[in-house]
Structures are given as C-alpha cells and as structure tokens.
Amino acid sequence: MDALKRFYPWFALLGLAVGGLVLAGYYKDEFREWKRWQRDYNAQELSRAATPEQKEQARALPVEIRQIVLPGLQRVDRCTTCHLAVEDPGYAGYRQPLAYHPSHAQHPFDKFGCTICHQGQGRATEREAAHGRVAHWEHPMLAMKYIEASCAKCHAATDLPRSPLLARGRALFDEQGCIGCHKLGGFGGNLGPELDRVGAKRSPEWLAKHFKSPAELVTGSSMPPVKRSDADVTALTLFMLGQTGERLTEYYVSMKTIPGPELGQRLFSQKGCIGCHTVGGKGGKVGPPLDDVTKRRAPDWIVKHFRDPASVSPETVMPKYNFTEPEIRALAAFLGSLTGADISAFMKIPSQASPIERGRAVYLKFGCGGCHGANGEGGVPNRNARANQQIPALTAANDVADVFLESFVTEGIPDPAKLDPNGPKPPIYMPAFGDKISEGELADLISYLRSLQPAPNEKP
C-alpha cells in the first residue's frame, strides 16, 4: 500500500533498535566475569594434567555456577564460582581468585561455606557485589586484620588458642568495665546501648574511631574515650565485630564446643566432679583420686566409663551423666593433662579465695571499672558533676558506713550532686544494681572497697 510507504523507514529503524537491544541484553546476560575465571582455571588444570586420563578429565571440566547451599546458616555461597581452587593445595601461593585456602580442616567448606567467616555477599557472582562493596549491602568482606571476629559467632572468645586477638579483646572488654554501662548477652548496665548485635550494625572503621573519640561520631555521647594503644583498640573492635547476634542452627551450635582440655576443665568444675574425686589432694573422697587415672586405665575404658560408668565398673556409685561424645572427648583430654598438677592452678574454688579477691571479681563482673577506674581510682569525666567534674575515686569509702555504701550500690545515685545547681544533669550517673547483685556478692564487694581505702596513717 503506497499510503504506508512513508512508515517503512520507521519500521526498519525500530525493528533494528529492538533487535539490537535484545542482542545487547543477551550479551550482558551471557558474558559474565566468572566464566573467564573458570576458563582460566580449566586451562590451568589442563596444563597440569600429566596422564591421558587427567587430560580427559580436565577437558571435561564444565563452565558453570558453583555454590555451597547452607540451610543451617541461611546462606548460599557462590564464592567458589570464581575461587575454584580453595581446596586444592596445588594452588598454594596462586593469585586470587585461584588461590588455595589453607587450614580449613576443622571448618569443611561443604558445612561452613565462606561468608560465615569472611562476610560479603555469598549469592553474588560479580566481583564487587560478591565482596559486598556495593550500595545496599550491609556486610562487606571483613578485613583479614579483623577476621578473628568471626570466630566469636560460634565460639566463646576465651576458648580458642588460635584467636589471641579475640581473647585479648574480651579481656579488655572486662577490664575496661564496658559491662557497667552496656548490656551484652542480657547482662550489664542501661546507660549505653545494648551490644548484642553491634557487630552486624557497625563497620570496623566506625567502631575503631568510636572507641577513640565517641562524641565525634555520636553527638552528645557521654562514653569516655578508650585510652589504649592502637593494637588494643583493634582487639576491642574485633571483639565487638564478633557480636552479631546471628542464630545458628543446632549443628553449628554443637560445633562451638571444641572437645579439648579447656572444655573438659569447664565441664569438670560445672558438674562438680571435685565433690567426690580429688585432684592434687583436694576434693571429696567418695571416688578415687583422678590425678593419675589416665595412667591406670586405658583410654577406651575411660571413654566407656564416661558413657555409662556401670558398663565397665559394675559396683560403682557414680551416676550416668549423659555426656555428649565431644564432651566425653574433652573430659578425657582434660584428665590426660592432669598428672599431679595443683588443682588451684586451674580451678577456682570460690570458698578458697579471700573476700577481697571475691569482691574484686564482683567489681569486674559488673563493670564498675568503666566509670570508677580499673582499680577504683576514678577519673572518668562527668560534666558538671561535683568532685572535679569527675566520677569520684572509691578510695573515699572510708568515711561512709557500710549500710550507706550498700545502698549506693543497690539503689544507685540517679541524680548526682552538681557543681552548678542550675546546670544540666551530669550525663553519667550511678545505676541501681539491687536487682542484679546477690547478698554475698554485695558483702564481698564492700570488703574489696574497704581494701581500697588508704590505711589510717596514710590519710591525707
């Protein structure tokens, strides 16, 4: 039809445009970065193949998405789509993404994947997105400097010989008295925010900067800066990063108890074994001493005995404890480590510590040092408070009767005296510990506080 001829160029143009755009879409969809890495890897495998069979295998290597599906961790990790050689020691020292991942025996890839430790975006198959360095992804890859933080997702910070920074962070957390103002694991003060999920919310850079100058990042923050070395701040940051509040399913929770002597020692004291058995001459006399039990009995006998004592010694009065197999391995390992050691070296028996020592433990437990100083010397600034605008040292306790000291602890001082009567309320105040502290703890704490005051002749 002649009348339509004027539209023919339009028809051709639009047809070409749609065709071209469909091709462009196909190109974008088909040619992906990861395919290049897989071809590199396959070529590498082929060049390494020595025998004809190996060559055959290398030629048959597919180019396909690889993923580790982890329902228990609610993850799908596709990192191995590019990082193809993580399990092949032959690739040790190779450049990424084809490098070998050393020492993963305890955390097999098929059970743990990658992102539970390294973070990043497991589902992604493009480099920047997978490494989590894109907008709208909250968990970029954790710098190796902080990698030990991930251990804390499953393990107690003090369990692990191979994460010294994490243990250091935990120790600093206690020492600094953070728990005095912040809750962690449901325990702690109310002055600062809870820390249970802080690792999921904050970046390492933010946390490190915040430790050094809190008020710079949080306007009006009354948290005192942590005056520590950079290494200590890194350790604290790392410990915080480990507090992600992730809930792992049963398989991973059971894996968090490493069946080593440390766990055995904890179980030994928790289950009250010392009530019947002696170690190093201390303890109950109902059962036999345990110092040299691993010399007297075969390992197999000990394991069977823990499973069911009556199965190997029918006359026994020892009850069946229903230990799990990892727990049994841990207890056996612990017994093997004894051989005559002094019990007080590895077990704290509360009744044997002095009231002052116990009081010191209470002081640390409630994080009193966060405001009052690691040894009660005070010094944390509290704007507009009397007494030098600082939180008072506890060495002044000598003028106060026990009953008042106790009431300060149990009821707190919600409205501390001000330097300027019309001035603002000081930002930090003494919280009430009455519903948290037990009577025994309180008495011990008072003993400790008394021990801090100078002897009468030193009185200024």
Next chain:
Amino acid sequence: MKSPKQVWLWFAGTRVGRSIFRVGLPESNLGRMQAMVSSFLLHLHPAKVHRHSLQFSSTLGLGLISLYLFLLLCITGVALMFFYVPSPEHAYDNMKDLEFVVSAGMIARNMHRWSAHLMVLCVFLHMCRVFYTGGYKPPREFNWVVGVGLFVMTLVLSFTGYLLPWDQLAFWAITVGTNIAGYAPVIGKKIQFLLLGGNIVGESALLRFYVLHVVVLPAAVVFMVALHLWRVRKDGGLSRPGEPDVLVPQSETGRLSTNKTYGLMELARGTSPAVGLDPADELPAWPHLVFREVLLFLATMAVVMFLSVFWNAPLEEFANPAHPPNPAKAPWYFLGLQELVAYSAFWGGVVVPALLLVALVALPYLDRERAGVGVWFARERRVAVTLFTLCVVAAVILTVIGTYFRGPNWGWVWPWAASVVVPH
C-alpha cells in the same frame, strides 16, 4: 529464491494453511474486510477505520501503548513467578538469584519494573488525552468511567507489586502507602488491616499483595480492558469531529450487505435507513491500522528494552522493620498524595483524593457541553480544560515536590543540595 510473500501465499494455499487462515493474503478491499472479521486476534478491530482515528496526533497511541505494556507485564510477570516465593525468608534472596544466576533474570525483572512505571504514566496520559479531546462525551460516558476504574486498578497493581522484592524500599513504601489508607474515617483502619492481614507489613501482607498482584488484579484488568475495548467498538469507534458520519454509497464491500442498516461491522448512525450506504472517509483496517499497531509495538518495546538493558531495577537492603529510612517515601505516583498528607492527614489523605475520584467518575455526566469532540483543547470547552489542567498541574507539582524536594522528616531540601532519597 522465493520472496516471503510467495512463501506465505504457498503456505496459505496448502490444506494446513487453509485450515488456519480462512482467508488468504487479502488482495481486494473485500478480502481485507474478511481478513479482519475472520481472524480471532484481528476481529477485535473494526474492519474499517476512520481516517481521523488513524492519525497519530488524535490519540498519541497512548491507550494502545498502555495495553502493550500490560501484555509485556503479563509475560515478564509469569516468567518472574517461576523464580519467586512470596515469603519474607525467600523473596529477597529470589531477587538476588534473579540478578546473579538466573538466565535473563535481571532483564526480565528490569522489563517488568520499567514497564510497570511506564504503564502508570501512559494510563494517566491516556486519560488526559481523552479529556482534552472530549472523548468522554455521549455516547462514551460509561467508557470513561471504565477507564477511570482501569487507572485506579493500574495504580493498585503497581503498588501491590512494589512490596514483593521485600527490601527496605518495598517495605517502607508499602508501610507509608497503607498508612495513608488508614487515615480514612471509620473504615480506614479496617481497610488497612484487611490489606495487610495485620497491623504492620509482614508475612501475611506479602502473601496478600502477591495474590492480589498476580491473580486478582490482573484478572480484573483483563476483564475491564475487554469491556473498555468492546465499548470503544459499540460506541462507534474513537471519538472524532463530525459524528455521526456522512454516509456515502457502499463500495465493493456492499455486496455483503443488502438488507441491513449497518455496514460491515460498523454502525452507520442516523435516523433514516442507510441501506447500501457506508460512513465516509474510512479506510480498511488491514493494513492501515494493523501496520501502525505493529509500528507502535516496536516503539514501545524499544523504549522498554532500552531502559532495561542500561538501568537495573533497584534493590535496597533486606527489609528491616526496626530501621525506617528518613524520610520513608511511598511509590512515586503516591508522593503527591503523601505531600498532601503532610499538610493534613484527613483533608490531604482522604477528602481531596476522594473528591477528585468522585469528580473524575461524574465528569461525563456533569459536563453538558456537547461541542468540541475529537478536537484538542476545543474553544467551546475553555472552562473545563482550564479546570482539568489546574488539577493535573497541581498533581504534577505535588508529586515533583514529594519526589525531589522532601528530605529527612519531610523537610524541604533542594535536590541538588543534599542526597535526597528518590524512590524508584
């Protein structure tokens, strides 16, 4: 070497070809009419179309573009359904899988997203076109009402789809949007509860929005579109100046009809018998209309593909009820409404939109002026055109303010001064 036409003619002549196409490639006007009437897809069209209706400037093709976008949405939507589980645990991961591992997954999602936004825009522009050319005047009053219904359904379709990716953008846009519904007196909170299946956006809200989005609303729109198109035909085709048409003696098509007062599939209006007469100035729909429709489809497809290849549909962080963005914004087509709500929840969120909707529905029955049909901005309709334009301009201004000029706590920001959260 045979030309495609020759191949076609050969195939249409075989037994199989004849069983499929009742008429071969038309060679005469009669054949062209028969082609239109005897084909299932083509018989939705009239056999003959008025020259005025064929002109691009009469309609700008907006209704047809809206229909094409709806078809594209149905096709890409079904494709996406194969990869989508409507639950908070899976929905967001499904989006990530579409992007990273599903073949053409991202393109499909992009096409769905951009088509949806374009459809909202085109349906609105189509409504404006019909108003400005007086297309709602008798006998087409009711079809205008059906069209207003389709406009509202388009908005709700887009809105329900907005939640499905289950990211921050989705979660908070739906939270804000359903809160606006909650401002209605007496029934507002009930409607909000009914929509969400609870008091906040959660698992049951996602399921409800999903079912509405993929079953209830598309089915309703298909029915309403069928009704809309059927009424276009029954109301005498597209509105045009000079209705009813001048009748002229039937051309060769007349052989089909000798004793009826209508031409082939076309009402010949008028009071006197119109035996042997046809409306003047009409052309066979094959190929004049069909060719233009194919051209328009190619243009629509080109725009959608262009957007989809170069811009990805947004996906923000996983939905987090504890972390509202500031400001939390509704989808862009509701931002004018949200801006009004910022002034007064009751007046802006309930009274003004309700009045506007009632006014739109009642418009063809209130407007007594009969002149100016088929003409853009007719002189006789100065008052109506001015009033409508004022409403459109107000809606556009409010939407632009809500989109680009509102920052934290709905405070005023200049778009170039600060980073404004623009919902996509």
